Amino acid sequence: MKPTLNEQLRQNIRFTYNEALELIVAMGMAACGEQMYAMAQDYKIEMDPMADSFYEDTKARLSPHTFRELQFFFGHNFLHKTLDFGFYVSICSNPEPQSADDWIRSLEAVPAEWMLTEMVFGVYHDKLEELLQGRDWEASKGNLSLLAALVRDTPPHQEVIHTQEPLLECLAHPEECKLRYMQLLSQFYKDVFIRWKEPLKERSEQASAHYETLFAAKPEQFIREIHKNEPEIFISFPAAFHVSQASQVGNHFLNFTTAAGNVGWVIFGIHNERVFGPAADREQTELFLKAFSDKRRLDFVLLLKERPHYGQEIASALGITPAAVNYHSNFLFFLDLISVKREDHRMYYHLNVERLRELLALTAKVMLD
Structure with a gap:
């Protein structure tokens, strides 16, 4: 007998905390603080006290140089992943959660060319055909001189138009770019995240237990009304829901086909029920x-x-x-x-x-x- 949609959803969706994912979401939140406050105003909610404290503590602890680097890689548009897209890919291609420290160390082995290619995709994923001008994306991957020429000739989407120059800078100096982002990740982890990782985890896991209960009771309704997505997508793409304190509100579904099979992660805002429930x-x-x-x-x-x-x-x-x-x-x-x-x-x-x-x-x- 064929399982019902609700049974398939219960089988394919799990709730788990991914510290590495919370790290980069937190970096994006800190870099895009003003956007986050504007978004909260749009949703008619207030940023919670922990989010306020985290944002202020980040600004106080990071040097001006490190904060500028944070904004360079993460500060373009919190809802539209751009120069930070490769970080999300490297984490969300793994079906199992990772510690932030382990993920940063694993990134050392990732070639700069791969990360730069993913940055290009992050900026241009909604204008990829226009960027490639008839070329095949798979064949163009890793060819940084070609990608730089294409980026130079193709303005990104208007919402992220200001990422074009930083992206060209990274493409022109790939190894230096890697040194910069590795230094940024290590510095942010040491100066800020390590002080906050337990409170962030505790708050996220409390909310995760609540949302998992709602999901278990009515999976299809939960996906449609609170996740704001079509339940059928989780039949072919099993997914882990990471409930994020740093994200506050959001429903980002990142899915990839890897050698091990289909992998999906949902970054689910801790206050989604207040906005969508x-x-x-x-x-x-x-x-x-x-x-x-x-x-x-x-x-x-x-x-x-x-x-x-x-x-x-x-x-x-x-x-x-x-x-x-x-x-x-x-x-x-x-x-x-x-x-x-x-x-x-x-x-x-x-x-x-x-x-x-x-x-x-x-x-x-x-x-x-």
């Missing part, structure tokens, strides 16, 4: 219903459904003042229902129709289960 769904529903407790906000949305309007048009149509337009729009901005774009020297309000559909569906789900 049933409590978050209920909070969003409450805010959505509250937004339309005033008839004028419903009229506001129905007006924008016809076409974008600028502020004075909305005020005239609804019979309210421009100040009242600002007041009512705040409720809709908070739910990402509207956005503002400048056109013809005016600021036009636009309705996010897909977001409206999502909130209507979410409201039905919460209220009707």
Whole structure:
């Protein structure tokens, strides 16, 4: 008899703590601190006290030079792995968790050319065809002079455009680049991480036990609603979930085909339930219903459904003042229902129709289960 999807998920997914993975996530968090705080604001949550303390302690303990190196390799975009991509590959290609110290030592044997190639992939994975100009990626791996020429001619995605020059610098000096990142990893581990590794592990493992219980009860629902992914991907790619205190919020699925078979790791934010879980769904529903407790906000949305309007048009149509337009729009901005774009020297309000559909569906789900 064929096992059910829930049975297959229970068989293929495990929860385990990977210290090496937490090290590089923590380095990314420290390098992208301002991005992390902005992301927390977007999700309407506060960074927890441990994350605050870790970030401040990192800045205090690292020398200015080491902190600049941290930002050079890790500080480009916390959600888009770039120059740090090779570090993730080297850890997540191994199905078993590693200590941070063991992983740093193992990296000594990794050729600089391999790491630089993975850096290129990290920066250009969403523009790889444009970068290669018809060439085969497998055949281009390790050819740093070719990759440097291609990188020079191809701007990365706009979100990580500023990684182009640092990447070219690394490609021009591969052995020096390796010395730099090995020194950075060792220094960060010695000066910062070793002081925090036990508290980070303890907090992560506490959360991991909670999430593992939720997963075991309803695997498919957990993957869809809190991991925000399709359960079927874990049928062909067994995975280990690393619940990360440093990540705070996130669902990064890294999967690789190795000589030993398929390997997958999920970096799962410790506060994911607050953002993606049933409590978050209920909070969003409450805010959505509250937004339309005033008839004028419903009229506001129905007006924008016809076409974008600028502020004075909305005020005239609804019979309210421009100040009242600002007041009512705040409720809709908070739910990402509207956005503002400048056109013809005016600021036009636009309705996010897909977001409206999502909130209507979410409201039905919460209220009707």
